[in-house]
Amino acid sequence: MKVMQTATSINIQTFVRLMDIVKTVYDLTAQIHAGRISTYGALALALGDIRASRAVGRILNLNPTPIIVPCHRVVYSDGKIGGYKDGVEKKIALLSKENVRIKDEKIVDFEKLLFKEFKTIFPLKRLRREQKMLADQVILEDSFKKIESVGGVDVAYSNNMAFGAYVIFDHDGKILEEHVIKTKVKFPYIPTYLTYREYPIIEKLIRKGKSSLTVLMVDGNGILHPFRMGIATHVGLKLKLSTIGVAKNLLCGELKKMPSIGNFSPVTLKKEVIGYGYRSTKYKPIYISPGDKISFETAAKIIKHFCKARIPEPLRRAHHLAAMIRKENS
């Protein structure tokens, strides 16, 4: 029987390749010919989002083949040279050899030499489209009555390895299960795309759990996200779980006033409440938001119940576990 080469089967392979952000950055950089220069931001835009510019810098810093991938041709957007693994002198020397002149630490004729006509399919735009699609499916209502168990997941890193930890507590704070996992990192950290870095690890961890889980706390945001699709929300939708996002820093929006100890204060974005700052100690607040299948009220209640320290216990324990495993493997 003749089997049609479906669009899907092509796309899955293509998709994986597309999403190899590291490889894409190197391929894009190789498009900058001798005599031209480009910027970290221009490369990020070619990936599909200016937010990736720092990730581009980090990736180029690890460039294993500086001869094939001419990362010396990537400079700051103000025309300054920027850094180079083997020293800026080397970068300047390589550029000079290509007739790119530098004066007062800046590229001469920067605008004229700037290359930004990359051949690209903007891989990050596809991910953003997915986030926008999924955002419609979020339900900010509890999908449970009684809280049997509450889980926490966190991930630690060392070089190209990720160490994930998953802990399940019962309602009284007793640990029911602990799981750890070690995997290769496949996606860089890019603000607002955290889920594409950590979701695969979290999914593997959750599958190891035996107890039925009422709620999962995720290190990161729920709907407190420019597109209402933080990692906790993504995890909730994909794994059909009630989730709460818990972040140690604010990603977007505005905390109207500093909450007093033991209290919450709303975080708003364009007049809309998308999360709460919560202070259980005298230290700086944490930022909580519903992931999926939970209300603001219930999320807040659960967070308060599990906050013996600044960070709620399930996440605190998961964080410690992940850090321990990371250290053991280093």
Add this chain to the structure above:
DNA sequence: GCGACAG
């Protein structure tokens, strides 16, 4: 130098 954007 500051602001600066989860992890």
Add this chain to the structure above:
DNA sequence: ATCTTGTCGC
């Protein structure tokens, strides 16, 4: 998140 000396406060 990780890299890290010394420093600060409970």
